[in-house]
Amino acid sequence: xxxxxxxxxxxxxxxxxxxxxxxxxxxxxxxxxxxxxxxxxxxxxxxxxxxxxxxxxxxxxxxxxxxxxxxxxxxxxxxxxxxxxxxxxxxxxxxxxxxxxxxxxxxxxxxxxxxxxxxxxxxxxxxxxxxxxxxxxxxxxxxxxxxxxxxxxxxxxxxxxxxxxxxxxxxxxxxxxxxxxxxxxxxxxxxxxxxxxxxxxxxxxxxxxxxxxxxxxxxxxxxxxxxxxxxxxxxxxxxxxxxxxxxxxxxxxxxxxxxxxxxxxxxxxxxxxxxxxxxxxxxxxxxxxxxxxxxxxxxxxxxxxxxxxxxxxxxxxxxxxxxxxxxxxxxxxxxxxxxxxxxxxxxxxxxxxxxxxxxxxxxxxxxxxxxxxxxxxxxxxxxxxxxxxxxxxxxxxxxxxxxxxxxxxxxxxxxxxxxxxxxxxxxxxxxxxxxxxxxxxxxxxxxxxxxxxxxxxxxxxxxxxxxxxxxxxxxxxxxxxxxxxxxxxxxxxx
Numbered sequence: 001x002x003x004x005x006x007x008x009x010x011x012x013x014x015x016x017x018x019x020x021x022x023x024x025x026x027x028x029x030x031x032x033x034x035x036x037x038x039x040x041x042x043x044x045x046x047x048x049x050x051x052x053x054x055x056x057x058x059x060x061x062x063x064x065x066x067x068x069x070x071x072x073x074x075x076x077x078x079x080x081x082x083x084x085x086x087x088x089x090x091x092x093x094x095x096x097x098x099x100x101x102x103x104x105x106x107x108x109x110x111x112x113x114x115x116x117x118x119x120x121x122x123x124x125x126x127x128x129x130x131x132x133x134x135x136x137x138x139x140x141x142x143x144x145x146x147x148x149x150x151x152x153x154x155x156x157x158x159x160x161x162x163x164x165x166x167x168x169x170x171x172x173x174x175x176x177x178x179x180x181x182x183x184x185x186x187x188x189x190x191x192x193x194x195x196x197x198x199x200x201x202x203x204x205x206x207x208x209x210x211x212x213x214x215x216x217x218x219x220x221x222x223x224x225x226x227x228x229x230x231x232x233x234x235x236x237x238x239x240x241x242x243x244x245x246x247x248x249x250x251x252x253x254x255x256x257x258x259x260x261x262x263x264x265x266x267x268x269x270x271x272x273x274x275x276x277x278x279x280x281x282x283x284x285x286x287x288x289x290x291x292x293x294x295x296x297x298x299x300x301x302x303x304x305x306x307x308x309x310x311x312x313x314x315x316x317x318x319x320x321x322x323x324x325x326x327x328x329x330x331x332x333x334x335x336x337x338x339x340x341x342x343x344x345x346x347x348x349x350x351x352x353x354x355x356x357x358x359x360x361x362x363x364x365x366x367x368x369x370x371x372x373x374x375x376x377x378x379x380x381x382x383x384x385x386x387x388x389x390x391x392x393x394x395x396x397x398x399x400x401x402x403x404x405x406x407x408x409x410x411x412x413x414x415x416x417x418x419x420x421x422x423x424x425x426x427x428x429x430x431x432x433x434x435x436x437x438x439x440x441x442x443x444x445x446x447x448x449x450x451x452x453x454x455x456x457x458x459x460x461x462x463x464x465x466x467x468x469x470x471x472x473x474x475x476x477x478x479x480x481x482x483x484x485x486x487x488x489x490x491x492x493x494x
Contacts, residue, residue: 158183226308234318243263245259262458332374356396357392
């Protein structure tokens with residue numbers, strides 16, 4: 001199981017483009033909502049107050065058409081606007097889905113071209129577009145109904161106001177000026193009511209967009225800091241897993257957990273290699289140490305400090321990690337390396353790049369804007385670099401961070417044998433005086449660790465150094481014997 005497979009589900013279940021679209025459209029909807037609400041309150045309040053005072057001053061009966069229209073108008077708004085809000089929410093979700101699918105295809109354009117699936121991806125995007133169009137059609141049907149209702153009410157208001165004004169004039173109760181003024185105000189209200197209804201529709205549509213965005217973006221985090229959390233202080237780097245119980249979701253039919261009372265004690269400065277096939281629990285153990293998930297039982301201690309009682313930022317700031325699947329930010333090489341320690345000096349930056357054997361290619365880098373060397377941008381997720389180059393930039397980043405606890409998850413998997421041999425010496429220097437937990441399927445890369453911890457189905461089945469485990473002739477010995485080229489295959493039958 002890789003680190004990517006065990007990261008919090010939110011980041012796995014959502015398209016990056018979909019989340020980005022929701023962030024943007026939610027922010028714009030919040031702005032438009034407050035603008036619309038302010039306009040409606042100011043203009044409508046002012047106009048209706050003026051209209052009531054002017055028309056009422058001529059004769060109280062002239063207010064009857066206005067009151068009747070207002071009641072029917074409010075009923076129309078109450079019926080149409082919430083439905084428009086619901087359609088607006090559906091439309092916002094469909095729009096973000098469409099954006100997410102297009103972004104996903106663009107992000108993986110090399111894979112799309114490699115498998116000649118341009119037409120397939122276009123159809124996939126069109127499917128989301130059709131869902132968006134369905135939402136648009138529903139919105140337009142409601143808008144058409146709203147328009148018809150609004151015009152009908154306006155005509156009724158104008159005709160009833162004119163009729164009552166003429167009747168009062170014929171009775172000698174109002175003058176010609178009152179008839180003209182009341183009719184003109186009713187005609188003006190026709191345009192204003194149209195504007196108000198559209199503003200109200202837009203207001204509630206924005207509310208639907210905001211609600212849709214907040215349903216995604218405002219989910220409470222599952223892992224939260226203790227109210228009394230303090231910063232983690234690492235002086236030695238000793239790590240201890242005590243009675244750890246953990247499972248990702250519901251238990252299986254046999255009631256098994258990923259970990260059930262797992263215990264592991266790692267001394268300060270000790271180098272540990274985690275060994276086992278995929279699904280043994282190696283990466284899960286690392287993720288629990290990083291506190292990407294909370295335990296269901298037991299505790300994890302770093303220098304006798306329970307990690308559930310310290311802040312997550314301070315915990316991860318004290319741990320350096322290089323993963324198998326290295327992804328860089330679409331920024332300069334300098335920015336990516338300095339991500340490990342932003343306050344580092346230029347000399348420290350260059351030293352880290354040199355230790356990671358990255359200076360052999362960094363000076364030759366150039367991007368589309370002519371930026372060179374450390375100033376060259378690496379592309380989204382570092383796509384402008386080879387796998388080995390990305391891995392060396394990631395190594396330089398961790399070397400610059402210089403954390404007391406170091407986690408390596410197939411740290412040299414993307415490197416060729418010659419570069420790996422050089423970097424292994426750099427890693428050896430990096431690991432000096434640090435507590436190291438390394439995961440590798442290629443057993444030859446961790447055979448020299450102080451201690452190897454062999455895991456199987458969430459349990460620690462063997463512990464010892466390489467020579468001791470071979471003599472035991474157990475699981476590790478069988479894995480070592482059956483690997484090809486030092487790689488532990490996933491299809492080994494024991």
